[in-house]
Amino acid sequence: MTNPVLGPRALNRALLERQLLLNPSASRSPLETIEWLVGMQSQAPGAPYLGLWTRLDGFSFGELETLMTERQVTRMVLMRGTVHLVSAADALLLRPLVQPMLDRTFRQNAFARAVSGVERDEVVAVGRELLGRAALGPAELRRELGARWPEVDPGALVNALRLWAPLVQVPPRGLWSRGGGPRYATVEDWLGRPMESGSPAAALEAVVLRYLAAFGPATVADVQKWCGLTGLREVVDRLRPGLRTFRDEGGRELYDVPGAPLPDPATPVPARLVADFDNLLLSHADRARVLDDAYRTRVMGVNGVVRGTILVDGFVGGIWGIERTGKGDRASATLTVSPFVPLSADDGEALEAQGARLLTASDPSAAVRAVRIGPPAP
Known part of the structure; x- marks a missing residue:
């Protein structure tokens, strides 16, 4: 029997349904959603907050902050060698599975030659001992590791340790309300549990x-x-x-998988905001189900930056971002949408309403909040 053929629109609707972007969920918890998505890209620490907001009705940014401070979720290098926000259980499950990829990433990096004269196990052991005393930032790790191996570039030692050992970035890094620079602990110390050791x-x-x-x-x-x-x-x-x-x-x-939803390709999709660095755009070799290749360079810039996007009829049809200025009673937050395609009146109204709601959630203390939708870019 010939396998049924699925066109781009069928694949698009299936992806949006499963990503909770066709019909945002009113019943899933943030933790359940993070696990359902098998983690959320978190190169930009705030991206998962926006990604959950687009997927969950009634999501509060404080809910994710609580999950982070209670160590139910954590941020660490995982899929594709990039920082992801995952549940505690998935951190312990996924990190050993992606180690072969991280080893390959190490071999392909310029800093690999700089540490070629040191023993991997020794670097990991020293790193674990240091981080077992207290979470340390990159500068502190460079100082400590550099003192142990004075003949080796300390920055290369830190980069190697990040790939060789299962390190998490601890709060306040990743908190929406205050944030901070990266500080590292081992996943086992931070979560108080060993990594998965099954098959x-x-x-x-x-x-x-x-x-x-x-x-x-x-x-x-x-x-x-x-x-x-x-x-x-x-x-x-x-x-x-x-x-x-x-x-x-x-x-x-x-x-x-059997029983997974395959919505009608003609299912209408209201215009929708999608977070920056969202795995919706990063998780397929062929992105045509959601992103036209003609728009790729507008969305994915230098240094791995992935802009926030808008969906028009389910496909990427523009970018958006928030500009914040001032402080206190002079603080303002402006969400600007830059479409690639003409927007219908309904799409424009939907994006304006979503943008206003998002600013209320993301910037509650801003004295002025505004949504601006520009003309289609040439």
């Missing part, structure tokens, strides 16, 4: 299934793009008897 193969299969549930239907290349690991064809082949299979219009095989 890596079984754990990886479970994670692939979770990815398909939240991002599928997807190709093997998509799964690998999301996590940064390679060699996942064998994992998917083992799972294949229990999966649904489709093909895209290019003939590539797509995999999916």
Whole structure:
């Protein structure tokens, strides 16, 4: 039997439904949502707050701050070698699984040569001892590690430690209300539990299934793009008897978990704000299901920056950002939308209303809050 073909609109609606962007949830908790999404990209510490706000009706920024200070969620280097916000359970599960990718990342970095003369196990052991006494920032780690290996670039030692050891960034880093520079602890010390030690193969299969549930239907290349690991064809082949299979219009095989939603491609999608660094845009080798390649450089800039985007008919149709000026009774926050395509009156009204609600949630103390929607960019 020939696998059914799913076009870009079918894949788009499936992705938005599973990402809670077609119908934001009124029942999921922030913690449940973070686990459902298998973590949220957090290169920009505030991005997960915006990402949860777009997905959950009634979400309060303080809810996520509480989860962070109570150590129910944490921020650490995981998928694709980038910082993600994950639940405590997923931090302990995912970090060992992505270590092969982090090792590859280390070998590809310029600083690898600088630390070629030191023993990895010794660096990790010294780092663990230092961080077991207190959380330390990069400058403190450079000083301590540099004293132990004076002949080695201390910055390279810190970068190596971040990839070799399971470090988390502890609050106030990542808090919306105050924030701060990065300070590190080991995940085991911070959470008070050891990392998962069960079957890596079984754990990886479970994670692939979770990815398909939240991002599928997807190709093997998509799964690998999301996590940064390679060699996942064998994992998917083992799972294949229990999966649904489709093909895209290019003939590539797509995999999916049974029972996952596949909305009608004609399902209407109101214009919607999507957070910066959102995994909606970063988790497929082929982004055509949500992002036209013609707009890619406008959304994904230098140094890995991923702008906040707007969805128009479900696809990226512009960018947005918030500019903040002044303090106290002179503080202002302006959310500016820069569309790539003409907006209908309904889309413009929807974005203006969302922007106003978001500013109320994100900048409650601002004396002046405004939403501006510009003309379509040429």
